[in-house]
Amino acid sequence: MNGDIRNLKFCYIGGGSRNWAWVFMKDLCFEKEIGGTIFLYDIDMEAARANETLGNRLMEAHNPGQFTFTAESSLHKALEGSDFVFISILPGDFEEMAVDVHAPEQYGIYQSVGDTVGPGGLNRALRTVPLFQEIAAAVKAWAPDAWVLNYTNPMSVCTRTLYEVFPRIKAFGCCHEVFGTQDLLIKMLAWEGLVQEGEVTRSGLTTEVAGINHFTWITAASWKNIDLFPHYQKFAEAFGECGFKAAGGNWFNSYFSSGERVKFDLFKRYGLIAAAGDRHLAEFCPSSWYLKNPAWAEGWQFSLTPVSWRIAQREELREKSRAYRGGAAIPPPETSGEEGIRQIKALLGLGNLVTNVNLPNTAQFPLFPAGAVVETNAFFSRDSVRPLVSGGLPNPLRNLVLQHVWNQEEIVRAAVARDLEAAFRVFLNDPQLRGLDRDRAGDLFKEMTAKTLPPALGYKMPWRNQ
Amino acid sequence: MNGDIRNLKFCYIGGGSRNWAWVFMKDLCFEKEIGGTIFLYDIDMEAARANETLGNRLMEAHNPGQFTFTAESSLHKALEGSDFVFISILPGDFEEMAVDVHAPEQYGIYQSVGDTVGPGGLNRALRTVPLFQEIAAAVKAWAPDAWVLNYTNPMSVCTRTLYEVFPRIKAFGCCHEVFGTQDLLIKMLAWEGLVQEGEVTRSGLTTEVAGINHFTWITAASWKNIDLFPHYQKFAEAFGECGFKAAGGNWFNSYFSSGERVKFDLFKRYGLIAAAGDRHLAEFCPSSWYLKNPAWAEGWQFSLTPVSWRIAQREELREKSRAYRGGAAIPPPETSGEEGIRQIKALLGLGNLVTNVNLPNTAQFPLFPAGAVVETNAFFSRDSVRPLVSGGLPNPLRNLVLQHVWNQEEIVRAAVARDLEAAFRVFLNDPQLRGLDRDRAGDLFKEMTAKTLPPALGYKMPWRNQ
Amino acid sequence: MNGDIRNLKFCYIGGGSRNWAWVFMKDLCFEKEIGGTIFLYDIDMEAARANETLGNRLMEAHNPGQFTFTAESSLHKALEGSDFVFISILPGDFEEMAVDVHAPEQYGIYQSVGDTVGPGGLNRALRTVPLFQEIAAAVKAWAPDAWVLNYTNPMSVCTRTLYEVFPRIKAFGCCHEVFGTQDLLIKMLAWEGLVQEGEVTRSGLTTEVAGINHFTWITAASWKNIDLFPHYQKFAEAFGECGFKAAGGNWFNSYFSSGERVKFDLFKRYGLIAAAGDRHLAEFCPSSWYLKNPAWAEGWQFSLTPVSWRIAQREELREKSRAYRGGAAIPPPETSGEEGIRQIKALLGLGNLVTNVNLPNTAQFPLFPAGAVVETNAFFSRDSVRPLVSGGLPNPLRNLVLQHVWNQEEIVRAAVARDLEAAFRVFLNDPQLRGLDRDRAGDLFKEMTAKTLPPALGYKMPWRNQ
């Protein structure tokens, strides 16, 4: 870590990505202090090569000489000696994700995202954990001292798997859902007339964070010397029923927006600010609360994202990617507000940083099991990420979160052991599935696993040929 | 504790009891090694005096000179200098219990007992905790070195309250539900032809126990050098569908019997032996499993005990009590199989004992919160009860139990603080109540609390006069 | 905490101090963002009044209208409604301290400071804990929401006592010993020619800190992207034998300077950077290491501070104080490098801060007992101090530190219970006292306690009149 900060090696696993990778490339256009080569590894080498072209064109145009992109088909070569590793993969394809999200609908279970908890999230975990076992083993073999940034969902489960396989790994999970809620707090300040639009940015706020990924909670928030909780109380009361329509978007025009009604309702229940999109939050609660059926979700002003939309979006991006490679005009550089680059620079000694990340619980989350991946604030400095000791959560809320923590611990254990019987027990414990009969739940489980877990993963599945 | 073991002082709080007290008296008819005076304290002094008469008549007839019973209206006098204290009270009356059990039925929630968890158990906790705060303060003031045996439900909540108020108290909670399951294991051995009826008694078995009261689990069981788990597997398979009809009783003739189908189903789910009556076990699970509605419970072969039956039984026993006092023939002495007297003798140094009890978690239950009341095996010796370090429970089952543990921790905290808002948050977290809308749940909570919590308890309840 | 930051109330307990108070006043001359009134409480009201005069003269001259100083003889009035409380008292007088430091010399035990551990530190604890019990009770009664900054030694014991009496107190302990070692690291960089004198300040370094006050350890250190440990290795080798003579001072001219040889030797033993003055570090180790006798200490290039010097210095400062009050020229304002004001501003929301402080261990120090006061980094933000989860210490070093932690836990317990028998057991466990015969140790203990613990403190001491 004392090496040449202008000559770093990065390995991007899932380097053919057309979402995170593009955001990252555009951010890099502005980075002058550090430099190096980014090796793009992907099972879809075509996509990796397209990104190589796009990345290098962006650098040429906006930040010449700073970063080079190289598609690399050998994970060994891509990883060896890396200073930093990014993981941003899609486990399986959208065909599998369609099963995750839509198969349960036949059983009366509706999911708004389906990638974290619930039948979709748990099934996705079963096919993702084996991939992360492989990645962890590769990092252990070829880049044991690298810092590893995971962006893949289910975040907690993926990050946990890395540590399960290689306990000394220096990995953490990054997610921008908390940032969205911080932005909402800024909008709240503007609504109150305390600030002008754009006067305050996220880094001007201080928030204390405790929870798990996509079910994270802000337990204290301030701007300058002002406690934001009394303000949020008023805000939640004002928009609890009618929903909050942000200036720049409208929940029924975007699968990712919402009227924030779930967030306001959870504040009323527990007195804390839930810090993720409503569509994520809803999935951690009993179905009867926000996800009884599509109309009910609509009443709460958030969307059930259909996988068909994801497939359509993929096609569109593929098209763009081909065009860039063919010489079409590349997109303009822009800063995303993502913290990846700031985190990397802090780890290189170029500016300490406190932000929220996903890490195994050493001690930062009182009364949560050691080792489980939790999301809290941490202090980043040269070659070090130290979580802050959070205040945890009040009893009733901790109880709600804790059952997911244990489910995540167990689904990792079950997946590593390729033990579907154990996995089914987790399935039965998920709040979305609690209302289902044991036999119906069994049918759903068999259907989902049979359709999405390829034999190569090594799960025994006597029902596959039924 | 080095005092004269033939001249002990006992204080029985709830000494007018016609259930536990009578069982205890009949057991005492056989006890020759220890002796002393039993002070019967009760808010119903008539009942206490009737028991004084009955107890002394039993002693005269069967164990002269050993024990004396004295009704005492001052708790101070009854407690002062006691060696042992029993607590076996009915919090409120059956009118309150009728609300606990039957009010939720209007909301589609059916309870088989209603005294431990669920809306009934939680509401009962709210009126019981204040009484136990008073008792704990009295023990602290007048008998701080006494051993305190609690028999009152909700067991975990009551015992926890004693320690909350007086952390140095030497108290534990006693319950016979595990014994029933041990008896079932003996019936299993007889069914297999391995033993004759009556050849083996409970103390001939060794069981490892982990859980919370009424949701306790046997994690290992043996008889001589035989592991009972493979036998139970066969047993559960044989009777899982049709139910097991014990020779001496039939579930549809008794509210306390069952076909053990819940127990067998839980074995199939988790691989461990649930050690309580099915009617208790069912209440800890999501309603959709065993308690959807009365017909569903009937299908699972257990009963919903109506409070009207309890009221009828009370009248019958009151009648008997009056008759005994009036000189009618007293009941014959008999040994109950309860362990109270063996526990007391072990604490006096007259024979060590390993048995299951309810105690705050110091370390006996890995991964459970410190201080929460759990049920595990403990070693009783002179002036000492030391829990055994249990193996805990496997992840998915611990998850199921743990949510009740945290609910119990929180309901005690809420009741001690007389904070009904906090109590309602627990209410919402109970698996029986998870399916209810927030507003409907609120209506039920208001109805139950308003009808059963007298103003003297000090809860603020703006809805009382609505 | 949302109040008017220009109209704060501060309470300074020990407000007649001529050390810390003067440093603080001079620092305040530069502070423009916050303002308010500082109430100076002291049992020596003359001294408090002199400080009132000095403080107000300084403000008039350098920072008019920002802060007002008011001597106040009622602790109640001084405390009531305070936003911040400082505690900087001298427990007893230097006559008692002379016993702490010099009485053990007759028994062959030499102390370089005598205020933290060893016979002097433990004896000092016995007379200090009762004072801190009173202060804690007063804070609880009159300023329960105030932030309390303790500067008094023995730091860990004093801070622990505050939490023992009032667990919800918002208190932490501040000490500048770590800063001194950070300055040494900067001198090291200059010695290596990596920076110019004065180019880097403490806040330019990042250090990870773990330990207890005066026996704190830097477990990682960096400047920009440079790891300072390999540099310190060279530095310790270069000066391990001959000692390091800083440009601005020489250890044999100042009781507070040293040749840093103890620090370098401890680095050789444990591989980590001890972060306190050598005179403090030596007292935590077995006497045979650095404190066999005065000549041995001289060989290690640090001084045994005689209390006579403290008495002389006190007289000098008293004289100055009188002169200031009489109108003599006041000292020039200067910034001290102390962090008190930065900490206060961070707590008011005016700039987050990571620095080392003394706090009860919630989870920041793995494998150390919960509640014991430890020194680690913490994140200060509006109304919040969150410790960072430290990496703890390696086994052999933790073992060395841990015995002091338990001794400190027990001396607090013993002092609160006024139990000198228990205190003597701690005395026997101190590494400085391990070589003494039990009876000789008993004589020393009796002599020290009899001479320094006034009857009013309530210790039973049958040997007082011997």
Added chain:
Amino acid sequence: MNGDIRNLKFCYIGGGSRNWAWVFMKDLCFEKEIGGTIFLYDIDMEAARANETLGNRLMEAHNPGQFTFTAESSLHKALEGSDFVFISILPGDFEEMAVDVHAPEQYGIYQSVGDTVGPGGLNRALRTVPLFQEIAAAVKAWAPDAWVLNYTNPMSVCTRTLYEVFPRIKAFGCCHEVFGTQDLLIKMLAWEGLVQEGEVTRSGLTTEVAGINHFTWITAASWKNIDLFPHYQKFAEAFGECGFKAAGGNWFNSYFSSGERVKFDLFKRYGLIAAAGDRHLAEFCPSSWYLKNPAWAEGWQFSLTPVSWRIAQREELREKSRAYRGGAAIPPPETSGEEGIRQIKALLGLGNLVTNVNLPNTAQFPLFPAGAVVETNAFFSRDSVRPLVSGGLPNPLRNLVLQHVWNQEEIVRAAVARDLEAAFRVFLNDPQLRGLDRDRAGDLFKEMTAKTLPPALGYKMPWRNQ
């Protein structure tokens, strides 16, 4: 474990032992309920064969058909499929032990046993841990479900190593030192005239035990309904100065006897009953307490066992062994009071048992590190050993014990890593070595390791050829 209890397989590692093995054989003469074959494995096959002969002759004469002894030179064959494994080996030979015990004497350090802590115990650990790593690996490979009883010293370190290598091993450590103190309590009862000689046996007492092997503490003791602590207080006062001379032995005639003065002095210091021979207890304390020099030890009425005596005793036993093999009259059977056979039978389901054993700390020792081997009571039943949650030790005493616990944790870690630098740090932390200069301690460490650690163990030792 449901197998045929008359046809068990035992593996005795160190089966050529002439101490423990003979005791065990004589005990087996009385055992009728269980039977099987005992495979004697030893690196000294001559000794193993001699024991095969002796064992089979004993069985023929006193317990025909019950047990067969077979010397076996393959550890694989001896272990494979075993139900029980005993480990009772001598690490190295007495020549190495002579270095352990006597080399430090040149540096002014005197040891009474030298096999547990201090320079001797730590050095012995360094050559024993590698052997136990091998044994653990063999058990893992060939008898992973066997129960393993370790009798080898240093007990805690050996047992810890087994779990370090094979965490799922079912091993515990057995030692009779506590039994000796229980016998002393019986002698105390006889001295007081409360019982006749021989009226009470150890199993008639109840003792609560907490500590580490050879530094174990009885924290509660009773006989029937009598608390033994007030009696012990009187006993310790009566014999604290003059020493207690047991009827059947005198401390200056036997290296294993003592006047119990160390025990009585420790009771005076800490109020608890130290439960090991004085010669062991003394070694855990600072040398200045009981082991300043040989005369000082004599004053405290215990002996420094010279290794020359052990060598002479070995020759005597070897002679006997040869004679038995040659047909000489075999010794009479006798019961030893050791608990090995009772423990085995309890594990087979033939009678539950509470006794003290050495086990990794799961939760039985509050505030001690998880995994460290501690000695507490445990409940033995079919295929299960469950420690009782002990009350731990009071602060000052825990502090004394805890430093050894951490030293043992670290010496295991250092030995497994073959890291002598780390081992030397432990050496410096031992209370017997605290008074030594760092350089002198280094000389001693180099001398001891160079003379006793054969190159085959794999330690790097640049000073070996100096």
